[in-house]
Amino acid sequence: MAEPASTRPGAGLLDRDAIRLSERAATTDEAIRRCGETLVEVGAVTPAYVEAMLAREQTISTYVGEGVAIPHGTLTAKECVRRDALAVLRFPDGVDWNGNRVLVCVAIAARGDGHVEILSELAQILLDPERARALREATEPDEVLALLSPVRKESTA
Amino acid sequence: MPSRTVVVGSASGLHARPAALFVSAAAAQPVRVTIRTGDGPAVPAGSILSVLALGAKRGTEVTLEADGEGAEAALDVLADLLVRDLDQEPASSTETAGTGA
Secondary structure (H helix, E strand, C coil), X not given: CCCCHHHCCCCCXXXXXXXXXXXXXXXXXXXXXXXXXXXXXXXXXXXXXXXXXXXXXXXCCCEEECCEECCECCXXXXXXXXXXXXXXXXXXXXXXXXXXXXXXXXXXXXXXXXXXXXXXXXXXXXXXXXXHHHHHCCCCHHHHHHHHCCXXXXXXX | CCEEEEECCCCCCCXXXXXXXXXXXXXXXXXXXXXXXXXXXXXXXXXXXXXXXXXXXXXXXXXXXXXXCCHHHHHHHHHHHHHCCHHHCCHHHHHCHHHHC
């Protein structure tokens, strides 16, 4: 944590206000709407983006495994994005996601590809059983921020 | 081992829909296919988390590898998916790409 915040991949993308840890949704659509509304509330997207998120999910599931889904809009909804941002919503009771049980949604608003790094970080967290469990069971926003803002490793790309 | 090195063509990089399409096509192949960036570790191409963890953007060079019967054909199908801009294509033209060849 010695590096300045601005060099971390997730820095600025995830507001504390966009972390909601005791959500409830009866259906996938309802969960996606909650995700979208959160992105609207933090000023990242216009309300039309929510419909684009629902449309994307119809095309292809955003479930990535380990109880996590990453809902996001279609590429054509880019003009609905005011700024790149993430939201983390935890559904402690779980949401049925086309046969999978989702406990955490990481919702994405993105115009460019600046979020690819944080998605990469997220995937690396989920590939690590201990950290995946920590994310699913987080009860404090600080835990989520700490998990999703790991110290930047120098990219070899 | 048969391999293909290609440059990612999808505008949004190898994540979201392009990644999901690629991974489902990879999982549908008769051989196990791995993917890596540069000299990084080779990871299963059929695992969405492993593919997302690569953090490959448009223009990133990735290498596919597979061995055994059908490896060459599988690599051709998957390399073709990677170089295309899957963000710009309707779902119908890519949905069957994994099993068609």
